[in-house]
Amino acid sequence: MKKIRLFILAITALMFMPDLFAASAPAPLYPLPNERQMYYLHNPHAAFIHYGMNTYTNKEWGTGYESCSYFNPPKEVNTDQWAQVLKECGFDRIVLTGKHHDGFCLWPSQANKSKPHTITQSPYKNGQGDLYEQLSQSCTKYGIDMGVYLSPWDAYEENVGGNYTSAKYNDFYVTQLNEVLGSYGRYNEKLGRRELVEIWLDGATGSNNPPTYDFNRFVNVMRQHQPTAYIWIDALRAFQTCVAGDTCKVDGAWAMNEAGQAPDPCWNKMDTNGSNTDACKNKPNGQYFFLLEADVSIRNGWFYGDGGGLKSAVDLFKERYMKSIGRGIPLILNVPPDQSGEFTSEYIAVLQKYKEYLDTTFGTELTPPSATASATQVRGNDATFGADKVMDDDYDTYWTMNDGSTTGSVTVDFGADIRFDIVQFQEYIPLGQRVSGWKVDVKVNGNWQEFATGSTIGYKRIVQAKEVQASAVRLTITGSLAVPLINSLEVFRAHEDLIESDLPPAAGVDGQFVLEKEFITAKETDGTVSVKVKLEDRSNKEVQVYVATVPGTGVQGKVYQDKTATLKFPAGVNEQVFTVDLINNQNNEGAKDFYIQISNPLGGDVTIGKNSITRVLVEDDEK
Numbered sequence: 001m002k003k004i005r006l007f008i009l010a011i012t013a014l015m016f017m018p019d020l021f022a023a024s025a026p027a028p029l030y031p032l033p034n035e036r037q038m039y040y041l042h043n044p045h046a047a048f049i050h051y052g053m054n055t056y057t058n059k060e061w062g063t064g065y066e067s068c069s070y071f072n073p074p075k076e077v078n079t080d081q082w083a084q085v086l087k088e089c090g091f092d093r094i095v096l097t098g099k100h101h102d103g104f105c106l107w108p109s110q111a112n113k114s115k116p117h118t119i120t121q122s123p124y125k126n127g128q129g130d131l132y133e134q135l136s137q138s139c140t141k142y143g144i145d146m147g148v149y150l151s152p153w154d155a156y157e158e159n160v161g162g163n164y165t166s167a168k169y170n171d172f173y174v175t176q177l178n179e180v181l182g183s184y185g186r187y188n189e190k191l192g193r194r195e196l197v198e199i200w201l202d203g204a205t206g207s208n209n210p211p212t213y214d215f216n217r218f219v220n221v222m223r224q225h226q227p228t229a230y231i232w233i234d235a236l237r238a239f240q241t242c243v244a245g246d247t248c249k250v251d252g253a254w255a256m257n258e259a260g261q262a263p264d265p266c267w268n269k270m271d272t273n274g275s276n277t278d279a280c281k282n283k284p285n286g287q288y289f290f291l292l293e294a295d296v297s298i299r300n301g302w303f304y305g306d307g308g309g310l311k312s313a314v315d316l317f318k319e320r321y322m323k324s325i326g327r328g329i330p331l332i333l334n335v336p337p338d339q340s341g342e343f344t345s346e347y348i349a350v351l352q353k354y355k356e357y358l359d360t361t362f363g364t365e366l367t368p369p370s371a372t373a374s375a376t377q378v379r380g381n382d383a384t385f386g387a388d389k390v391m392d393d394d395y396d397t398y399w400t401m402n403d404g405s406t407t408g409s410v411t412v413d414f415g416a417d418i419r420f421d422i423v424q425f426q427e428y429i430p431l432g433q434r435v436s437g438w439k440v441d442v443k444v445n446g447n448w449q450e451f452a453t454g455s456t457i458g459y460k461r462i463v464q465a466k467e468v469q470a471s472a473v474r475l476t477i478t479g480s481l482a483v484p485l486i487n488s489l490e491v492f493r494a495h496e497d498l499i500e501s502d503l504p505p506a507a508g509v510d511g512q513f514v515l516e517k518e519f520i521t522a523k524e525t526d527g528t529v530s531v532k533v534k535l536e537d538r539s540n541k542e543v544q545v546y547v548a549t550v551p552g553t554g555v556q557g558k559v560y561q562d563k564t565a566t567l568k569f570p571a572g573v574n575e576q577v578f579t580v581d582l583i584n585n586q587n588n589e590g591a592k593d594f595y596i597q598i599s600n601p602l603g604g605d606v607t608i609g610k611n612s613i614t615r616v617l618v619e620d621d622e623k
Contacts, residue, residue: 023380062102260296554592
C-alpha cells in the first residue's frame, strides 16, 4: 500500500511539472539579426525620393559646379503629397536624398560656412527653404516613417576645398551628420523625439582623389543621435572598420544590382575578406548577419529627367516585389518628383495599381479554418513545435524537428480543393538563417506534383507558378545548416491580371466588382462627383467591396473630401453609387485630379475586375 501511495504522489507531482517533458527550443545558429534588421524584415516596403539639383539640370550625377539658382521650383514642394500617396500605397517609410554626390544640400547646412551650397542660396522660398523639415512634418502628419540619404562623396566640397585633407573632410561630413540626425524625422511619441529609421550612405566616390572616409566615426555619430536607425553603407572600408567581435555596426547594403531584385539564393550573411563589397556578401557561412536591400527606380533614371521609361504595375509586382520581398529582403522603390516638386498623375496611377495588386493578392489567405497539418517529425513529440504552428498566424511559433534532423516535410491538408497560384513560407529567422534547399509540392486529383524548388528561404519566400486546384500543399526541406524552423506555410491567388492558368473558369463565382468608368471630369462648383460600382456575373448572396479616394495632383481637404466606404450588395442588387464631395476653393491652380479605387471584396468567391480605378479630373473655376 505504501508503494502505491508513493507512486500516486510521484505521478501527481509530475502532472504539475509539465516543463520536465517539454522539448527545449533549438540552439541559435549564429549570426543572428539585430532588432533594427528584424524591424526592416517586418516592414520591408520603402520608398526612395531622388530630388534635388539634378531634377533641374536633367542629370543623374551632378558635378558640384551647378549654381544654386538652378534649384527653383515654381511653387512650394508638395511633401504632403509624397507622404500621403506613399502611405496610402502601402509603403512603410520614405528616404529622401538630402544631399547627392553634387553636394547641394536640401537643408540649410552650415558645415561649409565660407561658401555654402544649399537650398538657402537658391530662390526657393526666398532662401528660407528646408525640405528635410518639410518632409519631417509631412511624415508626422500622415504617419509614415522617414529616412535620409546623405552622400559621403561631395563633389562641391572637393572643388571648393582644394587642399583639404581626409581629416578635414571627415570633420565636415560629421558636422552635416550632426545637423541632420539631431534635427529631423517623423515625431515618435513613444520616444518623445523625432526619429529617422534609415540612414543611407551611398558607397560611390569621385575619381579625383576622394578622401578616406572614417566610417567608424560616422557610424558612432549616427548611433549617438539615432540609436534605432537602420544604417545602410555599401563600402568595403565600412565593412572592415565597423566590426567588433561578432557584431557589425552596419546593418545592410546593396543587393548587388539596381533592378530591385535579390540574388537567388539570398543569404543575409557576410564576411569581410572579400576584395570588394559584393565579394563579402551572400555567404551561407558568413560571420555577420547583414541585410541586403534591393533598390530600383520606377523609371529609367533615379531623378525625374524626362520622366520616361515608366515601369508598369505588373512589372513592379512580378519583377521587383516578388524578386525582392518575395526572396526575403526589403525593397526600396524610387519615385522621383518632377520639376514642380510633385509626383505626376502617371506615376501615382502605377503606384495605385501596384497597391491594388498587392491588396487583392495577399489580402486573403486561402487556407480554410478546418485545414489540418502534419509533419514527418516533430521535435520531442512536443505540441509546442507541432506542424500546426505553420498555420497559427503567430510569428514566434514554428514547426521544427529534433537536433541533427536537416531534412523533413510539413503538409497542410485543406480538406477540399482550392485554386491558388502563390505559396508563401517563412523560416524563424531570429534564431538564424538555416535552410539551404526546399521543394513545394501540391496534391492535385490525389497525386503529388511539383510546384516550385529553391535554395535558402530566409525571412520569407514567395513563389508563383501556374494556377492549380489542389487539396493539399507540402513543403519539404531538402537541406539545412541546422535543424530547420518553419513558422508559416500559406497559399494565395493573385489578381486576375497576374495569373497564368490552364484551368477552366471556376464554377460558382459569386461576381466581379468593377467601376463603371475609367475617367470622369467635373467642375469644382459641382459640389459632388459620383461613380457607379457594379457587380457583374453575380450569384444570389450578399457580398461587399471596399471603396476609397486616393490623391493625385489634387489632395484631400483642398480639392475633395477624403472618403472611404464598405459597399454592401444584398442579393439581387447589382450596382451601388459612391459619391465624393468636391471643394470649391478659391485657389487659381488649374485642373487637379484624384482617384476612386475599389479593393478587398468579401462575402464569397468575389473578385476585383480589370477596371478598378476611376480618375476624376476636377476643373478649376478660377481663371
